[in-house]
Amino acid sequence: MYTPEPKTQARLDDLARDLEYRAAHFAGYPCNQNFDYSALTPFLQLVLNNVGDPFRGSNFSSNTHEIEREVITQFARLLRLPEEDAWGYVTNGGTEGNMYGLFLARELFPEGVVYFSEDTHYSVVKIMRVLKARSIMIKSQPSGEIDYEDLYETIRINRDAPVIFMANIGTTMKGAVDDIGKVRDILKQLAITESYIHGDAALSGMILPFVDEPQPYAFDQGFDSLSISGHKLIGSPLPCGVVLTRSAYVARISRSIEYVGVMDTTLTGSRNAITPLMIWLAFQRYGIEGFRGLVADMLDTARYAVDRFNALDIPAWRNKNSVTVVFPKPSPQIIAKWQLASYEDIAHIITMPHVTREMIDKIAAECVQDERARQPQEAR
Ligand SMILES: Cc1ncc(COP(=O)(O)O)c(C=O)c1O
Numbered sequence: 001m002y003t004p005e006p007k008t009q010a011r012l013d014d015l016a017r018d019l020e021y022r023a024a025h026f027a028g029y030p031c032n033q034n035f036d037y038s039a040l041t042p043f044l045q046l047v048l049n050n051v052g053d054p055f056r057g058s059n060f061s062s063n064t065h066e067i068e069r070e071v072i073t074q075f076a077r078l079l080r081l082p083e084e085d086a087w088g089y090v091t092n093g094g095t096e097g098n099m100y101g102l103f104l105a106r107e108l109f110p111e112g113v114v115y116f117s118e119d120t121h122y123s124v125v126k127i128m129r130v131l132k133a134r135s136i137m138i139k140s141q142p143s144g145e146i147d148y149e150d151l152y153e154t155i156r157i158n159r160d161a162p163v164i165f166m167a168n169i170g171t172t173m174k175g176a177v178d179d180i181g182k183v184r185d186i187l188k189q190l191a192i193t194e195s196y197i198h199g200d201a202a203l204s205g206m207i208l209p210f211v212d213e214p215q216p217y218a219f220d221q222g223f224d225s226l227s228i229s230g231h232k233l234i235g236s237p238l239p240c241g242v243v244l245t246r247s248a249y250v251a252r253i254s255r256s257i258e259y260v261g262v263m264d265t266t267l268t269g270s271r272n273a274i275t276p277l278m279i280w281l282a283f284q285r286y287g288i289e290g291f292r293g294l295v296a297d298m299l300d301t302a303r304y305a306v307d308r309f310n311a312l313d314i315p316a317w318r319n320k321n322s323v324t325v326v327f328p329k330p331s332p333q334i335i336a337k338w339q340l341a342s343y344e345d346i347a348h349i350i351t352m353p354h355v356t357r358e359m360i361d362k363i364a365a366e367c368v369q370d371e372r373a374r375q376p377q378e379a380r
Pocket residue numbers: 092093094095096121123170171172200202203229239240241
């Protein structure tokens with residue numbers, strides 16, 4: 001056992017205290033802080049690596065592939081992808097999942113044009129550069145959902161190219177969902193025969209399966225791949241996510257690697273073996289009904305937040321089935337104190353399970369004070 005020098009331990013203690021203070025004021029990013037993975041402590045003493053395809057063998061057998069496969073099967077059920085067609089792996093997060101889906105799409109349709117809305121996560125523009133894929137950004141509606149007229153017109157002008165559509169299943173700033181039912185209607189109207197739909201379901205991929213009237217989120221509604229975050233709604237101290245797709249697509253890109261005896265179907269080589277355990281353990285803890293309850297509580301808190309802000313004349317709002325509460329951007333002090341995400345003239349709170357009504361009351365009251373302080377004397 002290693003005991004750090006007092007000086008080293010003091011550094012760690014200071015850092016932990018600072019991060020614990022920050023955790024108590026964490027209201028703007030969609031990371032569930034209510035988790036307990038202490039049952040996994042023994043695994044931190046081992047060299048583990050999930051290199052390679054979790055569904056194929058590996059010479060590097062100190063891995064958690066078996067658990068990773070169970071995680072993928074769990075998500076396949078949740079996202080209505082027949083188990084026998086399902087393939088996926090535990091990623092480093094939403095960006096990797098999006099890159100994987102769009103990489104597959106580009107491999108299937110090298111001449112394809114990628115369409116995504118201006119509310120899409122910033123990673124997608126970067127992914128387009130990495131993949132050197134042709135892409136067109138489409139206008140958004142004020143709600144953050146894609147503008148279907150602009151999409152129709154833009155695809156119409158480029159009708160000769162296959163369509164790769166990057167759907168937002170919960171945009172980063174406004175929690176808006178692009179309706180792929182409408183997108184598929186557009187493809188039909190324009191007689192597009194070659195298309196691929198990837199869904200960035202970073203947060204809402206763990207919300208929509210648990211609500212009564214979800215917007216389309218599942219494979220049987222037309223998705224070809226989906227990326228979901230693990231460190232967002234499920235909650236994890238290490239960034240992670242899952243990407244799911246159809247195994248037939250993956251066969252197009254797989255290569256056998258003798259050195260580690262694996263099929264090279266994932267984006268990175270060495271992969272985290274602990275995060276699959278975390279996602280798996282969270283599903284053991286909550287089960288489907290537990291997640292349904294968690295989501296219902298989060299939506300209740302979001303409803304409460306909108307009402308509370310509106311009662312104080314702050315025009316807060318949220319999209320259907322969203323836990324992202326949008327309101328006018330407050331002062332930099334409030335943004336910094338509560339770690340609120342902001343963009344142009346808006347900010348948001350995301351009502352993750354650790355965000356309490358008391359926290360919302362405090363933020364709303366501080367926004368009111370802040371607004372008063374900003375008004376000129378005579379207007380008060
Ligand atoms: C909608 C959406 N997609 C993708 C991402 C990227 O996820 P990550 O930071 O895990 O790569 C985010 C992150 O906030 C997001 O909100």
